[in-house]
Amino acid sequence: ELLSVVVIYRHGDRTPIQPYPTDPYRNASYWPVGFGQLTNIGKWEHYQLGKWLRVRYNGFLPSRYSEKDFYLRSTDADRTLMSAEANLAGLYPPRSDQIWDPDIPWQPIPIHTEPELEDNLLSMKKDCPKYDMLLNELFESPYFVNISRRNHDLYAYLTKNSGTLISTLENLEYIYNTLFIETLYNFTLPAWTRAVFPDKMKQWADLSFATSCYNQDLARLKSGPLFDAIIKHFRNATANATDYRKFLVFSGHDVTIANVLNTMGAFQYHCPPYASTILFELRKSNLNYYVNVFYKNSSQLQNVTLKGCKFDCDLDDFVQILQPVAITRAEWDIECQLGWSYFFRFDNLQFLVLFSAAVSFLFVTFCVLLGVKCFRRFHKEGATVYMQLPNDEVA
16 A cells, blocks of 8 residues: 655756856857756656656546645756646646636646755755865765876866866766767767767766765765655654645755665666656555655666665664664754864864964963063053152242
Protein backbone atom coordinates (compact mmCIF):
# COMPACT_ATOMS: atom_id res chain seq x y z
CA GLU A 1 0.00 0.00 0.00
CA LEU A 2 1.40 3.34 -1.09
CA LEU A 3 1.02 6.01 1.63
CA SER A 4 3.09 8.99 0.57
CA VAL A 5 5.39 10.27 -2.17
CA VAL A 6 8.16 12.86 -2.27
CA VAL A 7 9.36 13.98 -5.71
CA ILE A 8 12.52 15.98 -6.40
CA TYR A 9 13.25 17.01 -9.97
CA ARG A 10 15.63 19.17 -11.94
CA HIS A 11 14.33 21.88 -14.25
CA GLY A 12 14.11 21.31 -18.00
CA ASP A 13 16.33 22.39 -20.89
CA ARG A 14 17.79 25.87 -20.52
CA THR A 15 20.19 28.24 -22.21
CA PRO A 16 23.71 28.76 -20.78
CA ILE A 17 23.79 30.67 -17.50
CA GLN A 18 26.49 33.02 -18.73
CA PRO A 19 28.68 32.48 -21.83
CA TYR A 20 32.43 32.74 -21.32
CA PRO A 21 34.16 35.95 -22.56
CA THR A 22 35.48 34.52 -25.86
CA ASP A 23 32.34 32.48 -26.57
CA PRO A 24 31.35 33.03 -30.23
CA TYR A 25 27.71 32.55 -29.14
CA ARG A 26 27.72 35.01 -26.26
CA ASN A 27 25.35 37.31 -28.14
CA ALA A 28 21.81 36.72 -26.90
CA SER A 29 20.50 36.76 -30.48
CA TYR A 30 21.81 33.21 -30.95
CA TRP A 31 19.43 31.86 -28.32
CA PRO A 32 15.64 31.44 -28.25
CA VAL A 33 15.35 32.98 -24.76
CA GLY A 34 17.56 34.89 -22.35
CA PHE A 35 20.54 33.31 -20.61
CA GLY A 36 19.69 30.81 -17.90
CA GLN A 37 16.05 30.64 -18.97
CA LEU A 38 13.81 27.65 -19.65
CA THR A 39 13.37 26.87 -23.35
CA ASN A 40 10.36 25.40 -25.14
CA ILE A 41 12.18 22.08 -25.08
CA GLY A 42 12.43 22.38 -21.31
CA LYS A 43 8.71 23.15 -21.02
CA TRP A 44 7.89 20.11 -23.11
CA GLU A 45 10.20 17.88 -21.01
CA HIS A 46 8.41 18.83 -17.83
CA TYR A 47 4.96 18.65 -19.33
CA GLN A 48 5.78 15.08 -20.35
CA LEU A 49 7.21 14.33 -16.90
CA GLY A 50 4.00 15.61 -15.33
CA LYS A 51 1.98 13.27 -17.55
CA TRP A 52 4.31 10.40 -16.61
CA LEU A 53 3.77 11.12 -12.91
CA ARG A 54 0.01 11.17 -13.49
CA VAL A 55 0.13 7.69 -15.06
CA ARG A 56 2.43 6.30 -12.36
CA TYR A 57 0.37 7.61 -9.46
CA ASN A 58 -3.09 7.50 -10.97
CA GLY A 59 -5.42 6.03 -8.39
CA PHE A 60 -3.20 7.22 -5.55
CA LEU A 61 -3.04 10.92 -6.35
CA PRO A 62 -6.57 12.10 -7.20
CA SER A 63 -6.90 13.54 -10.69
CA ARG A 64 -8.76 16.49 -9.20
CA TYR A 65 -6.36 18.96 -7.60
CA SER A 66 -6.78 19.69 -3.91
CA GLU A 67 -4.45 21.60 -1.61
CA LYS A 68 -5.11 18.88 0.97
CA ASP A 69 -3.31 16.31 -1.19
CA PHE A 70 -0.53 18.20 -2.88
CA TYR A 71 2.23 20.71 -2.10
CA LEU A 72 4.95 22.01 -4.40
CA ARG A 73 7.99 24.07 -3.49
CA SER A 74 10.52 25.49 -5.95
CA THR A 75 13.74 27.40 -5.74
CA ASP A 76 13.31 31.06 -6.60
CA ALA A 77 14.69 30.80 -10.13
CA ASP A 78 12.72 31.41 -13.32
CA ARG A 79 13.64 28.05 -14.86
CA THR A 80 12.60 26.00 -11.82
CA LEU A 81 9.37 27.91 -11.31
CA MET A 82 8.46 27.60 -15.00
CA SER A 83 9.40 23.90 -15.03
CA ALA A 84 7.06 23.34 -12.09
CA GLU A 85 4.28 25.15 -13.94
CA ALA A 86 4.76 23.02 -17.05
CA ASN A 87 4.92 19.87 -14.92
CA LEU A 88 1.66 20.75 -13.19
CA ALA A 89 -0.03 21.24 -16.56
CA GLY A 90 0.71 17.59 -17.34
CA LEU A 91 -0.04 16.31 -13.85
CA TYR A 92 -3.26 18.19 -13.17
CA PRO A 93 -5.29 19.03 -16.28
CA PRO A 94 -8.55 20.59 -15.04
CA ARG A 95 -11.54 18.32 -14.56
CA SER A 96 -15.28 19.11 -14.73
CA ASP A 97 -16.00 22.22 -12.66
CA GLN A 98 -12.28 23.02 -12.44
CA ILE A 99 -12.37 24.00 -16.13
CA TRP A 100 -12.55 27.78 -16.12
CA ASP A 101 -12.04 28.30 -19.87
CA PRO A 102 -12.88 25.54 -22.40
CA ASP A 103 -10.13 26.77 -24.72
CA ILE A 104 -7.39 26.50 -22.05
CA PRO A 105 -6.80 22.97 -20.69
CA TRP A 106 -4.89 24.33 -17.72
CA GLN A 107 -5.57 25.49 -14.20
CA PRO A 108 -3.49 27.60 -11.79
CA ILE A 109 -1.95 25.63 -8.94
CA PRO A 110 0.15 27.28 -6.20
CA ILE A 111 3.94 27.02 -6.26
CA HIS A 112 5.69 28.01 -3.05
CA THR A 113 9.15 29.52 -2.94
CA GLU A 114 11.55 31.62 -0.89
CA PRO A 115 14.23 34.16 -1.91
CA GLU A 116 17.39 32.24 -2.75
CA LEU A 117 19.63 34.07 -0.27
CA GLU A 118 17.17 33.23 2.54
CA ASP A 119 16.57 29.62 1.51
CA ASN A 120 18.41 26.96 3.54
CA LEU A 121 16.05 24.17 2.48
CA LEU A 122 16.16 23.84 -1.30
CA SER A 123 18.36 26.35 -3.12
CA MET A 124 20.77 26.31 -0.15
CA LYS A 125 22.24 29.70 -0.97
CA LYS A 126 21.70 31.17 2.47
CA ASP A 127 25.03 32.16 3.98
CA CYS A 128 26.65 29.43 6.09
CA PRO A 129 30.17 30.36 7.27
CA LYS A 130 30.85 26.93 8.74
CA TYR A 131 29.95 25.21 5.47
CA ASP A 132 32.24 27.55 3.53
CA MET A 133 35.04 26.76 5.96
CA LEU A 134 34.51 22.99 5.66
CA LEU A 135 34.38 23.16 1.86
CA ASN A 136 37.59 25.19 1.79
CA GLU A 137 39.25 22.59 4.02
CA LEU A 138 38.12 19.88 1.60
CA PHE A 139 39.75 21.64 -1.34
CA GLU A 140 42.94 22.07 0.71
CA SER A 141 43.07 18.33 1.44
CA PRO A 142 45.86 16.32 -0.28
CA TYR A 143 43.42 14.58 -2.63
CA PHE A 144 41.99 17.80 -4.10
CA VAL A 145 45.32 19.63 -4.05
CA ASN A 146 46.69 16.78 -6.15
CA ILE A 147 43.76 17.13 -8.57
CA SER A 148 44.59 20.83 -8.98
CA ARG A 149 48.21 19.95 -9.71
CA ARG A 150 47.23 17.29 -12.24
CA ASN A 151 44.94 19.76 -13.98
CA HIS A 152 47.38 22.67 -13.97
CA ASP A 153 47.96 22.55 -17.71
CA LEU A 154 44.27 21.97 -18.45
CA TYR A 155 43.26 24.95 -16.29
CA ALA A 156 45.88 27.12 -17.99
CA TYR A 157 44.68 26.04 -21.45
CA LEU A 158 41.05 26.77 -20.60
CA THR A 159 41.95 30.11 -19.04
CA LYS A 160 43.90 31.18 -22.10
CA ASN A 161 41.21 30.21 -24.60
CA SER A 162 38.05 31.06 -22.68
CA GLY A 163 39.18 34.47 -21.48
CA THR A 164 38.25 33.78 -17.86
CA LEU A 165 40.22 32.33 -14.96
CA ILE A 166 39.76 28.58 -14.61
CA SER A 167 41.37 27.31 -11.42
CA THR A 168 38.81 25.01 -9.79
CA LEU A 169 36.52 22.12 -10.65
CA GLU A 170 33.57 24.48 -10.38
CA ASN A 171 35.11 26.86 -12.95
CA LEU A 172 35.84 23.93 -15.25
CA GLU A 173 32.27 22.63 -14.99
CA TYR A 174 30.95 26.07 -15.92
CA ILE A 175 32.87 25.97 -19.21
CA TYR A 176 32.02 22.31 -19.82
CA ASN A 177 28.30 22.93 -19.28
CA THR A 178 28.27 25.87 -21.68
CA LEU A 179 30.00 23.83 -24.39
CA PHE A 180 27.66 20.91 -23.77
CA ILE A 181 24.58 23.08 -24.24
CA GLU A 182 26.00 24.56 -27.42
CA THR A 183 26.46 21.05 -28.85
CA LEU A 184 22.82 20.30 -28.01
CA TYR A 185 21.88 23.25 -30.19
CA ASN A 186 24.17 22.06 -33.00
CA PHE A 187 26.50 25.03 -32.74
CA THR A 188 30.00 24.56 -34.13
CA LEU A 189 32.42 24.82 -31.24
CA PRO A 190 35.67 26.80 -31.52
CA ALA A 191 38.66 24.83 -32.80
CA TRP A 192 40.49 25.07 -29.46
CA THR A 193 37.81 22.99 -27.73
CA ARG A 194 38.65 19.86 -29.75
CA ALA A 195 41.75 19.22 -27.67
CA VAL A 196 39.84 19.12 -24.36
CA PHE A 197 36.08 18.76 -24.89
CA PRO A 198 34.50 16.52 -23.90
CA ASP A 199 37.06 13.83 -23.06
CA LYS A 200 39.59 15.69 -20.91
CA MET A 201 36.96 17.74 -19.12
CA LYS A 202 34.08 15.34 -18.48
CA GLN A 203 35.44 13.37 -15.51
CA TRP A 204 36.33 16.58 -13.67
CA ALA A 205 33.01 18.21 -14.49
CA ASP A 206 31.25 15.10 -13.15
CA LEU A 207 33.39 15.12 -9.99
CA SER A 208 32.44 18.75 -9.32
CA PHE A 209 28.88 17.61 -8.58
CA ALA A 210 30.14 15.42 -5.72
CA THR A 211 32.03 18.10 -3.80
CA SER A 212 29.08 19.91 -2.19
CA CYS A 213 28.15 16.85 -0.08
CA TYR A 214 31.49 15.06 -0.24
CA ASN A 215 31.41 14.05 3.42
CA GLN A 216 28.88 13.87 6.23
CA ASP A 217 29.69 17.28 7.70
CA LEU A 218 29.19 18.99 4.35
CA ALA A 219 26.04 16.98 3.61
CA ARG A 220 24.51 17.94 6.95
CA LEU A 221 24.80 21.65 6.19
CA LYS A 222 23.94 21.39 2.49
CA SER A 223 21.11 18.84 2.22
CA GLY A 224 20.33 18.19 5.88
CA PRO A 225 17.28 20.51 6.07
CA LEU A 226 15.77 18.86 2.98
CA PHE A 227 16.16 15.36 4.44
CA ASP A 228 14.70 16.61 7.71
CA ALA A 229 11.63 17.75 5.76
CA ILE A 230 11.34 14.37 4.01
CA ILE A 231 11.63 12.44 7.28
CA LYS A 232 9.02 14.62 8.99
CA HIS A 233 6.73 14.25 5.99
CA PHE A 234 6.86 10.45 6.20
CA ARG A 235 6.48 10.47 10.00
CA ASN A 236 3.36 12.59 9.61
CA ALA A 237 2.05 10.11 7.06
CA THR A 238 2.40 7.22 9.50
CA ALA A 239 0.84 9.27 12.31
CA ASN A 240 -2.10 10.44 10.18
CA ALA A 241 -1.32 14.06 10.99
CA THR A 242 -4.07 16.52 10.17
CA ASP A 243 -1.78 18.72 8.06
CA TYR A 244 -0.35 15.77 6.15
CA ARG A 245 -0.34 15.93 2.35
CA LYS A 246 0.27 12.68 0.51
CA PHE A 247 2.26 14.23 -2.36
CA LEU A 248 5.22 16.57 -1.81
CA VAL A 249 7.23 17.98 -4.73
CA PHE A 250 10.48 19.97 -4.90
CA SER A 251 11.60 21.72 -8.09
CA GLY A 252 15.36 22.27 -8.10
CA HIS A 253 18.60 22.04 -10.02
CA ASP A 254 21.26 19.56 -11.11
CA VAL A 255 23.12 20.11 -7.83
CA THR A 256 19.90 19.38 -5.92
CA ILE A 257 19.68 15.93 -7.50
CA ALA A 258 23.41 15.28 -7.05
CA ASN A 259 23.42 16.36 -3.41
CA VAL A 260 20.45 14.18 -2.49
CA LEU A 261 21.92 11.10 -4.17
CA ASN A 262 25.36 11.77 -2.71
CA THR A 263 24.00 12.20 0.81
CA MET A 264 22.38 8.77 0.50
CA GLY A 265 25.66 7.23 -0.67
CA ALA A 266 24.12 6.44 -4.06
CA PHE A 267 25.70 9.01 -6.37
CA GLN A 268 27.58 7.81 -9.43
CA TYR A 269 29.49 10.86 -10.60
CA HIS A 270 27.65 12.56 -13.44
CA CYS A 271 25.75 15.73 -14.30
CA PRO A 272 22.07 14.98 -13.64
CA PRO A 273 20.26 15.59 -16.95
CA TYR A 274 17.34 17.93 -17.51
CA ALA A 275 14.11 16.82 -15.80
CA SER A 276 15.95 14.07 -13.91
CA THR A 277 13.84 12.97 -10.96
CA ILE A 278 14.20 11.25 -7.59
CA LEU A 279 11.14 9.51 -6.14
CA PHE A 280 10.73 8.60 -2.47
CA GLU A 281 7.77 6.28 -1.90
CA LEU A 282 6.54 5.37 1.57
CA ARG A 283 4.70 2.06 1.62
CA LYS A 284 3.00 -0.10 4.21
CA SER A 285 3.01 -3.89 4.31
CA ASN A 286 0.99 -5.42 7.13
CA LEU A 287 2.13 -3.29 10.09
CA ASN A 288 5.53 -2.37 8.65
CA TYR A 289 6.47 0.87 6.92
CA TYR A 290 9.25 0.98 4.35
CA VAL A 291 10.72 3.40 1.82
CA ASN A 292 11.58 2.80 -1.83
CA VAL A 293 13.78 5.27 -3.72
CA PHE A 294 13.96 5.57 -7.51
CA TYR A 295 16.03 7.70 -9.88
CA LYS A 296 14.71 8.63 -13.32
CA ASN A 297 17.57 10.15 -15.31
CA SER A 298 16.14 9.22 -18.71
CA SER A 299 13.25 7.07 -19.82
CA GLN A 300 14.48 4.36 -17.46
CA LEU A 301 13.55 4.21 -13.77
CA GLN A 302 16.39 2.90 -11.60
CA ASN A 303 16.18 1.48 -8.10
CA VAL A 304 18.27 3.41 -5.57
CA THR A 305 19.56 1.65 -2.48
CA LEU A 306 20.35 3.84 0.51
CA LYS A 307 23.84 3.06 1.81
CA GLY A 308 23.46 0.75 4.80
CA CYS A 309 19.95 -0.41 3.90
CA LYS A 310 18.17 -2.64 1.41
CA PHE A 311 15.89 -1.43 -1.38
CA ASP A 312 12.77 -2.02 0.74
CA CYS A 313 14.24 0.11 3.49
CA ASP A 314 12.40 -0.03 6.80
CA LEU A 315 11.27 3.48 7.72
CA ASP A 316 12.99 3.34 11.11
CA ASP A 317 16.22 2.26 9.42
CA PHE A 318 15.80 4.98 6.81
CA VAL A 319 15.45 7.59 9.55
CA GLN A 320 18.32 6.19 11.63
CA ILE A 321 20.74 6.14 8.68
CA LEU A 322 19.90 9.71 7.71
CA GLN A 323 19.64 11.06 11.26
CA PRO A 324 23.31 12.22 11.38
CA VAL A 325 22.70 14.54 8.41
CA ALA A 326 19.08 15.55 9.00
CA ILE A 327 18.89 18.95 10.65
CA THR A 328 16.07 21.40 11.29
CA ARG A 329 16.27 24.82 9.71
CA ALA A 330 16.60 26.42 13.17
CA GLU A 331 19.46 24.06 14.07
CA TRP A 332 21.07 24.85 10.75
CA ASP A 333 21.12 28.57 11.56
CA ILE A 334 22.98 27.82 14.79
CA GLU A 335 25.43 25.25 13.44
CA CYS A 336 26.39 27.45 10.51
CA GLN A 337 27.98 30.00 12.80
CA LEU A 338 31.69 29.80 13.55
CA GLY A 339 32.20 29.68 17.31
CA TRP A 340 35.32 30.86 19.13
CA SER A 341 36.49 27.26 19.30
CA TYR A 342 37.23 27.46 15.58
CA PHE A 343 39.59 30.38 15.95
CA PHE A 344 41.52 28.68 18.74
CA ARG A 345 42.00 25.38 16.94
CA PHE A 346 45.64 24.26 17.13
CA ASP A 347 45.77 23.67 13.40
CA ASN A 348 44.79 27.26 12.67
CA LEU A 349 48.40 28.44 12.90
CA GLN A 350 47.91 31.53 10.79
CA PHE A 351 45.23 32.87 13.09
CA LEU A 352 47.26 32.09 16.21
CA VAL A 353 50.23 34.03 14.83
CA LEU A 354 48.03 37.01 13.95
CA PHE A 355 46.24 36.81 17.28
CA SER A 356 49.54 36.71 19.20
CA ALA A 357 50.84 39.68 17.22
CA ALA A 358 47.68 41.64 17.93
CA VAL A 359 47.87 40.89 21.67
CA SER A 360 51.53 41.89 21.72
CA PHE A 361 50.77 45.13 19.91
CA LEU A 362 47.98 45.98 22.33
CA PHE A 363 50.22 45.20 25.31
CA VAL A 364 53.03 47.41 24.02
CA THR A 365 50.56 50.19 23.22
CA PHE A 366 49.14 49.93 26.73
CA CYS A 367 52.63 50.13 28.27
CA VAL A 368 53.53 53.17 26.16
CA LEU A 369 50.32 54.99 27.09
CA LEU A 370 50.83 54.12 30.75
CA GLY A 371 54.40 55.42 30.59
CA VAL A 372 53.30 58.67 28.98
CA LYS A 373 50.64 59.17 31.62
CA CYS A 374 53.11 58.54 34.45
CA PHE A 375 55.65 60.92 32.88
CA ARG A 376 53.07 63.70 32.57
CA ARG A 377 52.01 63.26 36.19
CA PHE A 378 55.62 63.35 37.38
CA HIS A 379 56.33 66.43 35.28
CA LYS A 380 53.27 68.19 36.66
CA GLU A 381 54.27 67.46 40.27
CA GLY A 382 57.83 68.69 39.59
CA ALA A 383 56.51 71.91 38.16
CA THR A 384 54.54 72.54 41.33
CA VAL A 385 57.70 72.25 43.50
CA TYR A 386 59.53 74.93 41.57
CA MET A 387 56.63 77.33 41.14
CA GLN A 388 57.71 80.98 41.60
CA LEU A 389 56.43 82.61 44.80
CA PRO A 390 54.53 85.88 44.43
CA ASN A 391 56.64 89.07 44.87
CA ASP A 392 55.50 91.37 47.64
CA GLU A 393 56.78 94.41 45.78
CA VAL A 394 54.46 96.03 43.33
CA ALA A 395 56.11 97.68 40.37
